[in-house]
Amino acid sequence: MDYKKISKSIQRYLAWIGLRFCSLMVKLIPGSMIYGFARGIAWLSYKFVGKQRKLAFDSLSIAFQQQKSDKELREIAKVSFLSMAKSAVELMFLMDRPPELKKRVDFVGKDNLEKALSSGNGVILVSAHFGNFPLMMAKLSLEGYQIAGIMRQMRDLRTEKFFLEKRNHMGIQTIYSQPRKTCVEESIRALRNNSVLFIPLDQNFGTAGVFVNFFGQQAATATGPVVLAQRTKAAILPCFIVRQADDRHKIFFEPPLILVEGKDDRDTILINIQRLTDIIETYIRKYPAEWGWVHRRWKSKPSKEEGV
Secondary structure, three states: OOHHHHHHHHHHHHHHHHHHHHHHHHHHOOHHHHHHHHHHHHHHHHHHOHHHHHHHHHHHHHHHOOOOOHHHHHHHHHHHHHHHHHHHHHHHHHOOOHHHHHHHEEEEOHHHHHHHHOOOOOEEEEEOOEOOHHHHHHHHHHOOOOEEEEEOOOOOHHHHHHHHHHHHHOOEEEEEOOOHHHHHHHHHHHHHOOOEEEEEOOOOOOOOOEEEEEOOEEEEEOOHHHHHHHHHOOEEEEEEEEEOOOOOEEEEEOOOOOOOOOOOHHHHHHHHHHHHHHHHHHHHHHOHHHEOOOOOOOOOOOOHHHHO
């Protein structure tokens, strides 16, 4: 009997039950109470989900080395759990209230997006699992932009279906990262339709990507934004959503990244993925609790040749 498989199935089922409970509660409680509800979820999660708590602390320790004390790292981890809980709760609340969603999220640097779209080649919106990024896509859709996002399919199909229906309801096109060929084809089609294509560039990508410096450590990173930009002439626009003190949000559109040519195609990709990763790191350093630290970002290690 595969006890590990059974244990994971039980964990996913309990997570599904928790998601359905939260979804129901958000429908029943008044808007003024949703963040109090989120604080309760965050406290329970941090208290009882030991594996994720340890993972967050380990990731923070790798990123900040000796720059912060253990006390500071634990505080960032706690606030990060709260940020994730707030994002989940407000997402379920606001997606059923589009006018309220539009009012709670503001654009900063919108001219950068408009100018990039004016070329007609689409825009590659490079971001991270940072802040309430699904809310960012929903806001763009509500403002009339054609928006698609590259997503990894969740292992629990019930949970995946739940969020897929939410995205479909908001007019967000889902492009799954696998199979790779289909992902590339659908991404190119979206860009040629002058859509905004959201690509998070902050997760471990195994051996299929390139290794770049991220918080002083080599991290396996996807190459999609640069490859797609080369093929379609779409602009690459770094973009991040940041929670404000009053739980409103600001979406920051950075100036487009002009690709720097390397000595060959691989070098060009490596140089520009490093530049994008540097921008992501800058935002995480500025707002550390906004990033999802419960991910083994440095899990994959470069070979001796790549590490040279």
